[in-house]
Amino acid sequence: MALERTFSIIKPDATKRNLTGAIAKKFEDAGLRIVASKRIHLTKAQAGEFYKVHSARPFYDELCEFMASGPIVAQVLEGENAIAKNREVMGATNPADAEAGTIRADFAESVGENSVHGSDAPETAKEEIAYFFSGLELVG
Ligand code: RTP
Numbered sequence: 030m031a032l033e034r035t036f037s038i039i040k041p042d043a044t045k046r047n048l049t050g051a052i053a054k055k056f057e058d059a060g061l062r063i064v065a066s067k068r069i070h071l072t073k074a075q076a077g078e079f080y081k082v083h084s085a086r087p088f089y090d091e092l093c094e095f096m097a098s099g100p101i102v103a104q105v106l107e108g109e110n111a112i113a114k115n116r117e118v119m120g121a122t123n124p125a126d127a128e129a130g131t132i133r134a135d136f137a138e139s140v141g142e143n144s145v146h147g148s149d150a151p152e153t154a155k156e157e158i159a160y161f162f163s164g165l166e167l168v169g
């Protein structure tokens with residue numbers, strides 16, 4: 030399979046606990062290359078735009094508040110089968126269900142404050158990368 034790119038966020042619960050490096054190491058150990066990376070602090074409106082697919086869900090407002098509660102690290106990860114591989118490394122949404130050794134099993138605090146986001150399909154990966162990065166910022 031050809032190289033694929035996916036979009037990742039290290040969420041505010043993780044940056045607050047100084048886990049950026051530990052999470053990046055899990056990506057690199059899994060064979061994913063970090064081809065773009067920036068630390069930013071979203072407004073609630075920007076978080077709401079990013080997660081608008083969940084706007085009808087009961088947790089939407091809480092999710093937007095949380096994503097704007099501190100800095101995040103937005104990254105583009107590249108590798109064979111990067112979308113699926115990243116979701117494997119992340120583990121299940123709820124850390125109680127996440128397999129041992131995954132990021133969420135090791136680091137997440139709750140189903141909401143679960144340390145990482147990863148794109149779920151090629152189309153969303155493309156959209157999410159474009160929302161945060163220009164082509165010039167992607168260095169493979
Ligand atoms: P993500 O989009 O952040 O990579 O996470 P995911 O695919 O594993 O989960 P998704 O269903 O897309 O949910 C997006 C994020 O919303 C928060 N959430 N809170 N309180 C709740 O029941 C609940 N459910 C989901 C989590 O931060 C989840 O990652």
Ligand code: MG
Pocket residue numbers: 147149
């Ligand atoms: Mg999702």
